[in-house]
Amino acid sequence: MFNRFRSVDLHLLAVLLIVVMAALPLLTRPGLPRHTDLELHVFRAAEYAGVWRDGVWYPRWAPNFYYGYGYPIFNYYAPFTYALSSAYALIPGVDGVAAMKGVLLTAFALGGFGAYFLARRHFGSQAAVIAAAVLVLSPYFVFIEPFMRGDAAEFLALGLLPWAFLAFDRPRFSIGQPIALALIIFSHNLLALMALGLLIVYVIWRGVLIDGKRRWRGDAVSIGLALALTAILWLPFFAERGAVRLEVAGPGHFDYHNHFVSLAMLLSPSPALDFGATAPKYIYNLGPIQWLLLIPGGIVGVARRKTPAGRVSLFFVVAAQLLIFLITPASEFIWDAVPGAALVQFPWRLLGPAALALAMAAGAAVSGKWLVDGGRSRRADHSSPFTRYLLLVLLFALLMTSLPTLYPPLWDAEFGDTSPRGAIEFELSGVARGTTSTDDFLPVPVGRVPPPNEALLASYASSLIDKLDRSSLPVGSTAQVEAHTAVYDRFRVEATAAFTARVLTFLFPGWRASIDGQEVPIGPEDQSGLMLISVPAGSHVIEIALQLTTPQLIGTLISLGAAVISFMLIVTRPRASAQNEVPASLQPSMSLSFFLSVLLFLVIKIAVIDRCETCFRYTSPPGQVLGAQYHQNAHVGGHVDLLGYDLPVNEVAAGGALPMTLYWRATAPVPENYQVFVHVGVPGVAPVGQSDKLNPGDFPATRWPQDKYVWDDHRVTIKADAPPGEYRLIVGLYTLDDGRRAPVLDETGHVTGDAVVLDMPVYVK
Template sequence: MVLAAIPAMLPLLHGKLTSGHDSLFYPPRVVTFEEGLKEGRLLPRWTQEFAGGYGEPYFNFSPPLLYYVTSLFRFAGAGVIDSLNFAVAFLLLLSGFTMYLLAAEIFDRAGGLVAGAAYMYAPYTLTDLYVRAAYAEFSAFATLPLIFWSFYKLAQTRQIRYLIAAACSYALLLLCHNPVSLIFTPFLLLMILLSALRQRSRAVLLSQSAAFVLGLALSAFFWAPSLLEKKYIQIERLLQNALEYQNHFVYFRQLFNSPWGYGISTPGPNDGMSFEIGAFYLAALGVGGLMLLARPLLPNREQRWFVALMLIMAAASIFFMTEASSIAWAYLPPLQYLQFPWRFLVIVAMASSILAAVPSVLTRGRGRFVEWLPVLIIPVIILTSLSKCKPNAVHPYKDDFFKAENIIARKLETSTVLEYRPKWVQNDPPGSAASPLDLTAGSARLEVQQRSQTRYRFQIDARTPSYFRFNVHYFPGWRVEVDGVGRDVEPNNRFGLMEFSVEPGVHDVVARFQNTPIRATAEAVSQLGIVMILILSIYACGEIKARASVLRSED
């Protein structure tokens, strides 16, 4: 699997930032997330460097898993660009391994290798890597097969260790990417329901439901505030103008013939990027369907059930990509936040890659040499995809370009339509934030005693009643205290900046960003989920020891 991944990841190992639709957004995120971790915040919800140094709650709404991975490489000594590239390369390799794990479990090891390679080289995988540079979305790819594997094993064995794996893998998805989580969750619920119906077992339904709920609990610290506090940002910008979902339905023929390109998605059938499923992947879907119909070719009930599930997922995803589903999009508002119906290609890529393993059942039990014949298709998969395994160009920027002070001075943005701006911001200030606190009226002398992303301390010597503008965008959680007494700082200016006043005299002023009740409750739920995982782990260890003891006694 490692050898198969090398051609796809080589452009990520040259120490340069590859071009792509979103590639310039990621280094600033990597830098600010790392700064937050260094300050002791496990989830740096507020990033002061963004919005020209006036700050925005970026990581309160953008899933953090990719940036945890980049931070591991940063703390190991890698540069900003290298850490991003290494993280993406690692996740590419991990996606191949998790797909191998799933397909090998359902079919066999040879089929698992084919499926793993197919997943890494699926057209949409390479689109996310080298056309869109949508690394956050791509980070979810590795979790999808892992979720299905762990929930499948849980249904088969009902062992606690697989309940833990299922809960953790689903939690990881929720920490990867919001749109992919929204797309995938209904299919996971369908799998849970069908597993229980197929086995006619309440125990299967209860165990898988428990894993699902526990996964929600583990990740609640992120998704609950993200969902419940989105009313405080300008999230509606995702539904406006060029980003409206109606502009991005895929024409059915584009799924079969769509030229590869590095442009963008546009209204009509002449997009600058490809939405092809891919000939090999269409063949995999077709072969899977034929073998499902021909029972003698695929007699195993478990395999037939799983093939049917993948075909249902692929068919539903194709439906939701095309204009035929426009009524569903109109009446399901959460779908509209996906922006691009073609995001459902991630499900088609996963399902078709799994089905690429189906033909391996025809060679099983026919001798070691014949059993491994299916892997000969792997070089064909790679060779036919090589032309897509590269970016259109590389950016000239080095790590210094993305230093925290440069992010502020250059007003480097991390989203296309500034949807993470607090709702109180009507206009951006004309320049970057030069100082954290400005005197707007009165006479006073001030000293900055402490300054970090989420905490400031000032000493103010006011000779007259004085008014100050705190050059930070207001957002729930910010609190300003003058001599230990909280002040109302909700902005009354079009820039959304906090303001307060002091009386004559010397004052100690502290401004800090803290949890809201929603965030505190969500974090408590996640902590409870972690406690449950620890308790279940103790039981799982006992379960494993008991099984080992039984095996030894049988020997």
């Protein structure tokens, strides 16, 4: 019995409990959050699964988005998240929402166990548990990414990141290296670029300081094979980049200049959340224990710089410091100088890789006297009472400081309809078209998105969706839909005269049309970008099919060839050696202490803390913002109230930027989506500073509930030639189409103006 007990790695079970604790909202609540990017990913996954069911093994076209006109988002966006969700949806009883939950749970598990095994290789099991906790309980990984941003694709890529480092940790080529890197590339476009850059620096570091430069040949083969495996994605992306709109950088919301995070915020603990908000206000931070452990991690790395483990420690310590620096405004000159840096969009995206670097630094910090030197390993006595208690206290501190992030906002139990018609209804609500906010990946011929076609929408209730616009038929002509799939339509037409058929699908490279089996040209309709086909009089069969373009075919063949090579390498690979790995150290005393400590904390959390509605979170009453720095009420448009604002600083230099937050609340259903402006100036005079946003709080006003408030962050840019002096902040709402401002009303309902002048002055120096 004792031998069986010793054979169980209780450290792994402790990590499992930490992962379960982090993912508990997904395990205990029905549905998934809406009003974040997660709802976009759910609709994409449902669309991807539908194309799969039509027999397309690698979907490139989303046929039901953009009111049913379709567009090629999957030709450009990394597909692994949606493929994995679609695979989970094949399980009986698992719907699209549950399948996406499965993806998020997979990401949690991958991150936790990946960090554990990576840290265990260098620092031992006890340190590996701490490293796993540091990553999984980091605010960005446990809270911001899965629940507040809801970027399922990036979250999955983050979960895979430690496995890529684990694979490239080996000094020689291993088939796990290209597979791990390929999975990250298939998961998220932007994080793949960051991961590839970090891995290249890591293998260079190891080649120079640990393994020798001979390893680089194997690394080059691994990276090359990973690129070949993913050619099916990136080759068409670059070759057909000009066929779609893709405005992912530049002025506005996606300008990286607007998304730096101050060092003070990064080092701050996570605040308690206000559940009185539609989406509780949170901060981009590292976690206090996470960054504090960076200091001893650096000391340990320097002290052991002559050992492989010490040099690995130093890499992650340096990487963490560099990543943290790149998130802060002080690094702006680097972002400005590096070509392509603007594609990252949000510097705080680096919090994900930084969390892994901090996890490894933490593992080094608590590793005692673990050393790995030339294949020989020895370890210190981690079973001493002082060391054991110190590690348990540290684990407890990690768990305690993470509590504010373990309570994401509540969401509705019913997610809603994710069918093709449900996706169109989501678009009709005005939130987003095509599951993007800026019409990314829309074919270039589409100058202006045509309005929904009522006949097309009505056909979604029938057995076959009808993409032929009947208004384009000559008088007395008839048409019948004979077949429809995601990438194919067939119509039988009886035409009384020659005509130009209007097919309700956006034209994109790869679409082919034939009449009675003979290929005919397709043209785009001016502005709408819909297909136009010249049809002669008489009885005809019109067929439209999406075929592979030359770049898509070449990319597919390269990836298939690389997959065959990878399979052959897998079945013929020699048994891997683990001689350089630190022993797992299955000491029952210490591993049992870790396991029981985490289990006890989880039980207390579920039984006590979860039932306390004011522990680590609070709820502002309707019409109030308890956490607002300044309270000021104003009635706007007859259905929106301004409740207050935050103004951390009220002095700014000319050419600088002033951060602030507005708090809004709907007092009645909002009839239209407002835009918001913040001006710095004097009423009636041209402003010297300004900030405009498409949606206040990045949340369409027509969807605002009446029992919660919306927080609306701004970075007000001051003109470089602004005269010094005292100014006021002037805020208001307007409609984008006509620029009309919503009136400001007094308590009796009389109009007093079209903007609210805030009480606190600001000073331009």
